[in-house]
Amino acid sequence: MVGVSPAPLRLVVGDERAVRPRPGARVPVVESEAQLRSLLRGLSGVDAVGADARAAKLATRSLKRETKRAAIDLALSMVDLTTLEGADTPGRVSSLCAKARRPDPEEPDTPAVAAVCVYPDLVATAKAHLVGSDVRVASVATAFPSGRASRAVKLLDVADAVAAGADEVDMVIDRGAFLAGRLGEVFDEVVAVREACGPAHLKVILEVGELVTYDNVRRASWLAMLAGADFIKTSTGKVATNATLPTTLVMLEAVRDFAESTGRLVGVKAAGGIRTTKEALRYLVVVNETAGSAWLDPALFRFGASSLVNDLLLQRRKQRSGAYARPDRVSVD
Amino acid sequence: MDDRPASTVSALEYDPAPESAAVARLRESYGLFVGGAFVEAADGATFETLNPATEEPLARVAQAGEADVVAAVAAARRAYDKVWRKTTGPQRSKYLFRIARLIQERSRELAVLESLDNGKPIRESRDLDVPLAAAHFFYYAGWADKLDHAGFGPDPRPLGVAGQIIPWNFPLLMAAWKLAPALAAGNTCVLKPAETTPLSVLVLAEILQQAELPDGVVNVVTGDGSAGAALVASPVDKVAFTGSTEVGKVIQRRLAGRGTRLTLELGGKGANIVFDDAPIDEVVEGIVDGIFFNQGHVCCAGSRLLVQESVAEEVLHRLRRRVDQLRVGDPLDKNTDVGAINSAAQLEKIRELTDWGEREGATRYTSPCALPERGYWFAPTVFTEVAQTHRIAREEVFGPVLSVLTFRTPEEAVAKANNTTYGLACGVWSEKGSRTLWVAERLRAGVVWANTYNRFDPASPFGGVRESGFGREGGRHGLEAYLDV
Numbered sequence: 027m028v029g030v031s032p033a034p035l036r037l038v039v040g041d042e043r044a045v046r047p048r049p050g051a052r053v054p055v056v057e058s059e060a061q062l063r064s065l066l067r068g069l070s071g072v073d074a075v076g077a078d079a080r081a082a083k084l085a086t087r088s089l090k091r092e093t094k095r096a097a098i099d100l101a102l103s104m105v106d107l108t109t110l111e112g113a114d115t116p117g118r119v120s121s122l123c124a125k126a127r128r129p130d131p132e133e134p135d136t137p138a139v140a141a142v143c144v145y146p147d148l149v150a151t152a153k154a155h156l157v158g159s160d161v162r163v164a165s166v167a168t169a170f171p172s173g174r175a176s177r178a179v180k181l182l183d184v185a186d187a188v189a190a191g192a193d194e195v196d197m198v199i200d201r202g203a204f205l206a207g208r209l210g211e212v213f214d215e216v217v218a219v220r221e222a223c224g225p226a227h228l229k230v231i232l233e234v235g236e237l238v239t240y241d242n243v244r245r246a247s248w249l250a251m252l253a254g255a256d257f258i259k260t261s262t263g264k265v266a267t268n269a270t271l272p273t274t275l276v277m278l279e280a281v282r283d284f285a286e287s288t289g290r291l292v293g294v295k296a297a298g299g300i301r302t303t304k305e306a307l308r309y310l311v312v313v314n315e316t317a318g319s320a321w322l323d324p325a326l327f328r329f330g331a332s333s334l335v336n337d338l339l340l341q342r343r344k345q346r347s348g349a350y351a352r353p354d355r356v357s358v359d
Numbered sequence: 360m361d362d363r364p365a366s367t368v369s370a371l372e373y374d375p376a377p378e379s380a381a382v383a384r385l386r387e388s389y390g391l392f393v394g395g396a397f398v399e400a401a402d403g404a405t406f407e408t409l410n411p412a413t414e415e416p417l418a419r420v421a422q423a424g425e426a427d428v429v430a431a432v433a434a435a436r437r438a439y440d441k442v443w444r445k446t447t448g449p450q451r452s453k454y455l456f457r458i459a460r461l462i463q464e465r466s467r468e469l470a471v472l473e474s475l476d477n478g479k480p481i482r483e484s485r486d487l488d489v490p491l492a493a494a495h496f497f498y499y500a501g502w503a504d505k506l507d508h509a510g511f512g513p514d515p516r517p518l519g520v521a522g523q524i525i526p527w528n529f530p531l532l533m534a535a536w537k538l539a540p541a542l543a544a545g546n547t548c549v550l551k552p553a554e555t556t557p558l559s560v561l562v563l564a565e566i567l568q569q570a571e572l573p574d575g576v577v578n579v580v581t582g583d584g585s586a587g588a589a590l591v592a593s594p595v596d597k598v599a600f601t602g603s604t605e606v607g608k609v610i611q612r613r614l615a616g617r618g619t620r621l622t623l624e625l626g627g628k629g630a631n632i633v634f635d636d637a638p639i640d641e642v643v644e645g646i647v648d649g650i651f652f653n654q655g656h657v658c659c660a661g662s663r664l665l666v667q668e669s670v671a672e673e674v675l676h677r678l679r680r681r682v683d684q685l686r687v688g689d690p691l692d693k694n695t696d697v698g699a700i701n702s703a704a705q706l707e708k709i710r711e712l713t714d715w716g717e718r719e720g721a722t723r724y725t726s727p728c729a730l731p732e733r734g735y736w737f738a739p740t741v742f743t744e745v746a747q748t749h750r751i752a753r754e755e756v757f758g759p760v761l762s763v764l765t766f767r768t769p770e771e772a773v774a775k776a777n778n779t780t781y782g783l784a785c786g787v788w789s790e791k792g793s794r795t796l797w798v799a800e801r802l803r804a805g806v807v808w809a810n811t812y813n814r815f816d817p818a819s820p821f822g823g824v825r826e827s828g829f830g831r832e833g834g835r836h837g838l839e840a841y842l843d844v
Contacts, residue, residue, distance in 0.1 A: 070637070070638055070639040070640070071636075071638045071790045072638055072640065072641070073638040073641040073790075073810050073811075075810070075811065076638065076641030076644055076645065076810065076811065077640070077641060079644070080640075080641070080644050086482055086486065086693070087373065087693075087694055088373075088376035088693040088694055089371070089373060089374070089376070090374045090375065090376045091374040092374050093371060093372065093373050093374040094374075096371075097371060279640050310371060311371065314371040315684060319371070322371065
């Protein structure tokens, strides 16, 4: 659990929406590719028109007053503040870490973000700048973002990140193998990475923009969860289509159903393209009304984003003072 | 994860997000719209329309008597003979486009007014009723100058004066369904809105004035059933009625032998058929949209869920979870999913039929949602273990009440779906296209939705068979009801 405690939301006692695992729930042991294939093909299909319509309807929810204030703080505490550029330097990472710890120095009660997300070679730098805080260090690995490298290289990449102190590893699945139907290969790779992670949490990036269909997203979600993912993550942020509301809806349905049938709660990370408070709050509504309140927690839901934080900070100030602050009041990074 | 404290179960409990009632610009009283002007009833009679969510009066509205209906029909006749029959298609198009745009311009006012008078959630009036009403005018505006190409031969003629009686479930939208094709085809109209929901149609009348529609082309007579009866008895060339099967039959009897054209859109007992290979999450949404949309006050509501026995347990588990989530309450709150029942009488009818459901042995599941103290409310309800013989499986409840039946084979699904006196709408849920088509062509219903429910489009004809009525509204087919063909 991330040490940052989100602003307390009003407690709903005995919430009916909380997921209750069915009696005898357990994670099935995958013994063969054939078994895995039939398991994934046995999942219900997704009607794309219906899924889009459901997401669009949830996007009309209107969060006001106390709910909005609490939701903004919750969203802040769920951000994986990310920099994944070829031009990343220790200086850039250190300024990002400062921002992660104290996003808004003029408003000291602003919650810290959940994690800082960097490439493996900058994990040690990030770790050093976050000593003494509850902000975690997440590292992408496994030949991010394409994943086009041998298994050995990917595992070394992971080992490197973990050795440098990464608390969380964001791996990419082999989309080529998935689309070619070599599901066993994809599964085995996630299992191997899971092992290489040791105590670090594993986020499995599905790269939904390359899987394209919701049916694929649902199957890939289950594959990753069966292989031991702690989180399933929409995208790398490096392709044309990243997180979308309906894709995230489909993934949240997957973690809800997985929790019910296995008793294991897996998190969801929506990454790429979420830039405004308005969008972020829509995601929280979808979380709330799909997976349920248990997922309204940085331990089970994250935003992979960079510019989102500043908009959250501006909207947070607006909620408190009633007026919009100039964009220069928040730090540029 | 493992070290999460178990006690932090919290939920986003949405604070009230009400739309402002002032937007509706309510007035104390509303008159009849006859010959292009708002007038009082000849005998000065009025009635009160209530806000069903609070039981408080909204406004007083003129009660049309026989003399008023006669005057309205005479105004429509004059307008037909002197003006409207002589207009060209492009001229009628121009008026219809104007009306459509004005509905869009005043959409917020119309949406709030509709929710106040009807009790439906603002999300639905804002996102469905009002945009669809505008869409119908836009659609038929496009037909007005293309009637030669509608498939009814060259230069099809209008019928003359149409008497149109509409229900309370979609007041503005039903007015648009009736007026747009009638005007496009060159008819003039006398429209009678339902007694409990006259207000949005009267604002539409204001819009017609704004659009400078010639006087008398559309007239609105408000009032109870007696005004409707007077309209049916008057010398109109066409009667179009949407409402209950009971009243539809009375109208058909009254018009027998008179040569007046008639189209009826009546009740329904729609079956939503779910096969074991259906996309389950979307199925649950489709069931909810099918029966809880507009509080179930929908003639084509999917009030019977026919679910394949092999997936019944799974579907019902998910459905109950979803029903619990429905937010019932203030229609003006933007986060409300299910609003108020339209009237005390309707609430009484729903209660009577659901009591019968229990008495006849079905198992009742009611959403645990809290209901407001004042107003007319009915919590979303699902009956399982319903048999074909039960009243809740045969009669139209017209409320947020779902009856669940199971089937084993496609043949049985079709047989059960067709085992009703109605025939308005059905839904089929399956990922297998060939099965969907096989079922669809055997269903005796005017509308069959595949992997969706309660989806409307002005280009798509809508209407029933058997006791759900005859005639089509919407699409090219909708023109036929107003042309002498």
